[in-house]
Amino acid sequence: MKLYDVYPLFDVNIVRGNGCKVWDANGTEYLDLYGGHAVISIGHCHPRYVEAVSRQVSTLGFYSNSVVNTLQSKLAETLGRISGYGDYSAFFINSGAEANENALKLSSFHNGRTRVISFSKAFHGRTSLAVEVTDNAKIIAPINANGHTTYIPLGDIEAVKAEIAKGDVTAVIIEGIQGVGGIRIPEVQFLRELQEVCNSTGTTLILDEIQSGCGRSGKFFAHQWAGIRPDIITVAKGIGNGFPIGCVLISPKFTPWAGQLGTTFGGNHLACAAAQAVLDVMDNEKLIDNANTVGAYLMQELSKIERIKEVRGRGLMIGIEFNEPIKDIRRRLLFEEHIFTGVSGTNVIRLLPPLSLTMQQAEEFITRLKRVLA
Numbered sequence: 001m002k003l004y005d006v007y008p009l010f011d012v013n014i015v016r017g018n019g020c021k022v023w024d025a026n027g028t029e030y031l032d033l034y035g036g037h038a039v040i041s042i043g044h045c046h047p048r049y050v051e052a053v054s055r056q057v058s059t060l061g062f063y064s065n066s067v068v069n070t071l072q073s074k075l076a077e078t079l080g081r082i083s084g085y086g087d088y089s090a091f092f093i094n095s096g097a098e099a100n101e102n103a104l105k106l107s108s109f110h111n112g113r114t115r116v117i118s119f120s121k122a123f124h125g126r127t128s129l130a131v132e133v134t135d136n137a138k139i140i141a142p143i144n145a146n147g148h149t150t151y152i153p154l155g156d157i158e159a160v161k162a163e164i165a166k167g168d169v170t171a172v173i174i175e176g177i178q179g180v181g182g183i184r185i186p187e188v189q190f191l192r193e194l195q196e197v198c199n200s201t202g203t204t205l206i207l208d209e210i211q212s213g214c215g216r217s218g219k220f221f222a223h224q225w226a227g228i229r230p231d232i233i234t235v236a237k238g239i240g241n242g243f244p245i246g247c248v249l250i251s252p253k254f255t256p257w258a259g260q261l262g263t264t265f266g267g268n269h270l271a272c273a274a275a276q277a278v279l280d281v282m283d284n285e286k287l288i289d290n291a292n293t294v295g296a297y298l299m300q301e302l303s304k305i306e307r308i309k310e311v312r313g314r315g316l317m318i319g320i321e322f323n324e325p326i327k328d329i330r331r332r333l334l335f336e337e338h339i340f341t342g343v344s345g346t347n348v349i350r351l352l353p354p355l356s357l358t359m360q361q362a363e364e365f366i367t368r369l370k371r372v373l374a
């Protein structure tokens with residue numbers, strides 16, 4: 001059987017990783033400024049993570065959500081403490097799209113409404129509701145185009161208010177920092193007004209922190225730069241450092257009932273062991289502070305490079321916009337300089353490295369990028 005051909009692939013076979021480096025099958029070393037798409041948060045094969053996952057898989061890999069799972073409650077407690085959302089509840093699932101799917105469903109159960117406000121260039125995943133609130137008509141199949149979503153330009157608070165005033169909006173969903181959309185940061189004032197209008201109308205504010213969360217922005221959640229407290233926060237990617245796990249953080253204003261949400265694999269023992277190790281390492285090694293320091297250095301150095309049109313971002317979520325398509329720059333970075341980077345659209349290089357990126361590795365990247373741009 002051949003693979004269903006949906007991914008444009010680089011012809012590189014990565015077989016090993018350590019920290020911020022990966023190696024291909026020929027033994028070539030690469031610096032990973034992409035983190036496997038914002039997934040590797042504490043670094044590849046961190047020894048504490050390897051030990052925790054190995055120990056758990058040889059003890060108990062899985063049991064269902066029909067029994068007490070103390071690993072889940074411990075993980076929820078740690079996540080609450082580190083994120084500052086100790087009074088919220090956690091519902092664990094397996095991916096980002098699933099987190100958004102459950103968040104939207106919960107919102108609709110809560111206020112009985114069905115329309116969602118999303119924003120231009122938003123990306124929220126590829127399952128039915130998640131893709132319906134994603135601003136990319138090409139990936140919305142006819143079966144998913146159910147008319148639930150109104151897209152509004154990012155930052156247009158008056159348009160949001162006008163839509164909510166119609167009375168049928170269940171939720172507003174917004175990324176902490178738009179990733180696929182090109183590293184676009186919502187304005188602080190806009191987020192505050194968004195929270196206000198949602199609160200005063202019983203509309204659920206859902207913060208998708210799947211890419212921008214888990215310390216990547218230099219705070220645990222990117223929206224914390226604006227000092228807001230959304231009703232629901234969705235998490236995935238970095239919380240598992242490669243092990244599939246997601247989470248919906250739910251405000252106390254929501255009331256659970258048996259069977260309201262459910263999942264077979266979500267929050268299983270192995271996934272919890274992986275995420276627990278991630279949060280412990282993040283805490284012990286002060287990786288969020290590191291994301292701030294190294295990210296600020298990268299942004300400062302990148303801003304000095306003439307060929308670059310604009311540098312946007314926070315912490316270690318950085319967009320480098322050029323006046324020209326970046327396809328060739330990115331290809332040369334990979335094949336000549338052995339550096340993995342991400343992309344948004346045609347003109348933006350996206351940096352999403354492990355939060356453990358060292359200053360020396362950041363300097364190395366700047367040197368090699370300059371060589372490609374010379």
Ligand SMILES: Cc1ncc(COP(=O)(O)O)c(C=O)c1O
Nearest residue numbers: 095096097123124125179210211
């Ligand atoms: C902001 C955001 N939301 C949701 C998703 C979907 O996550 P997953 O691919 O785990 O379903 C992504 C994935 O890139 C994302 O960046």
